[in-house]
Amino acid sequence: MSATPLAALLALLLAHLVGDFLLQPRRWVEARQRHKGRATALYLHAGLHGLLTLGVLGLAGAGPIPAFLAGLAVAGSHGLIDLGKAWLDPHRLRWFLLDQALHLAVLLAVWLAWQGSAAPLAETLAWLASPGVLTLALAYLLVTRPMALAIALAMRPWSDEVADPGTLAAAGARIGILERLLVLTLVLVDEFTAVGFLLTAKSVLRFGDLRERRDRKLTEYVLLGTLLSVSATLALGLLVRATPWVG
Numbered sequence: 001m002s003a004t005p006l007a008a009l010l011a012l013l014l015a016h017l018v019g020d021f022l023l024q025p026r027r028w029v030e031a032r033q034r035h036k037g038r039a040t041a042l043y044l045h046a047g048l049h050g051l052l053t054l055g056v057l058g059l060a061g062a063g064p065i066p067a068f069l070a071g072l073a074v075a076g077s078h079g080l081i082d083l084g085k086a087w088l089d090p091h092r093l094r095w096f097l098l099d100q101a102l103h104l105a106v107l108l109a110v111w112l113a114w115q116g117s118a119a120p121l122a123e124t125l126a127w128l129a130s131p132g133v134l135t136l137a138l139a140y141l142l143v144t145r146p147m148a149l150a151i152a153l154a155m156r157p158w159s160d161e162v163a164d165p166g167t168l169a170a171a172g173a174r175i176g177i178l179e180r181l182l183v184l185t186l187v188l189v190d191e192f193t194a195v196g197f198l199l200t201a202k203s204v205l206r207f208g209d210l211r212e213r214r215d216r217k218l219t220e221y222v223l224l225g226t227l228l229s230v231s232a233t234l235a236l237g238l239l240v241r242a243t244p245w246v247g
Contacts, residue, residue, distance in 0.1 A: 005120065008060040009111045015052035016107060020100075023048060032086045042079060042086075050075025053107075057114055064116035077106045131245040136188075139240045143180035143233055148173050151232070155225055161217055176225070180233045187237030199230060 028041035036042075054071035057063065081102045088095045112118055127133060152159075152173075179202070186194045240246050 005111075005115050008056065008114070009108075011056045011060065012053065012107045012111055013104070015056050016049065016103060019045075019049045019052050020103070029090075032082060033090060036086050037083055039086075042082060045082065046075045046079030049078045053110065060114075063114040065113050067114075070110045070114055073110055074106060078103060081106075132243075135240055135243055135246050139184060139236055140181065142236060143184050144177050147180060147229070147232060148177055151176065151225065151229055154228060155221070158217075158221055158224070161221075172225075176229050179226075180229055183230055183233040184237050187234060188241060195230070195234070199226070202226065 024045055028039075028045055031039040031041040032045075050071040053074040054067050057067035057070050081099060085095060085099045090096075108121075112121060179198070182198060183195055186192070186198070
């Protein structure tokens with residue numbers, strides 16, 4: 001049986017997710033955190049990933065490197081990465097993301113070695129450097145922190161008049177960033193109706209709180225901030241769509 005290179009890569013990623021999240025009992029993670037390199041669970045988990053890789057590449061067909069060598073590489077690297085993670089705070093998102101990024105980098109390297117060509121990597125890098133992708137990346141970056149700072153500065157003349165205790169620290173800024181990311185995505189895929197549903201849903205969620213407080217200034221402040229945020233994102237999305245290399 002022979003699989004296409006893309007199918008083999010997707011199967012490797014699927015095997016990784018199965019091994020890391022479906023076939024890893026909680027007690028293995030706790031044992032690794034407690035006993036570090038002395039934990040048997042660490043080696044069982046790494047060996048499981050090696051077997052999954054061996055099975056995927058064995059079914060995918062012969063390549064420049066034997067499937068068992070690829071399995072050994074994945075097992076060894078997975079064990080080392082997880083051992084390093086065992087010394088870090090398991091509750092930090094940054095370490096979880098770094099852990100997964102390292103695992104995926106190893107799988108990508110194994111996949112490239114298995115097919116014996118770096119052409120897919122070169123093609124991907126060329127695609128990432130294209131004007132369309134760079135424009136989209138710029139737009140998505142702009143609607144995060146840069147636009148949050150710009151909106152905060154625009155709203156500053158009224159911010160001192162509004163006291164909003166009882167909210168999570170910086171929650172408003174993070175909600176605004178997520179909101180703009182969603183709006184930009186909806187504009188780019190030509191789903192303007194969904195933008196209206198998003199605004200309606202946010203208005204319904206905020207209406208009860210604002211009505212109970214009977215604070216007209218806060219209501220106007222929230223409304224102004226929301227409309228400014230959404231309007232700026234809509235304008236940016238339409239501008240991106242108007243560019244010939246994206247639209």
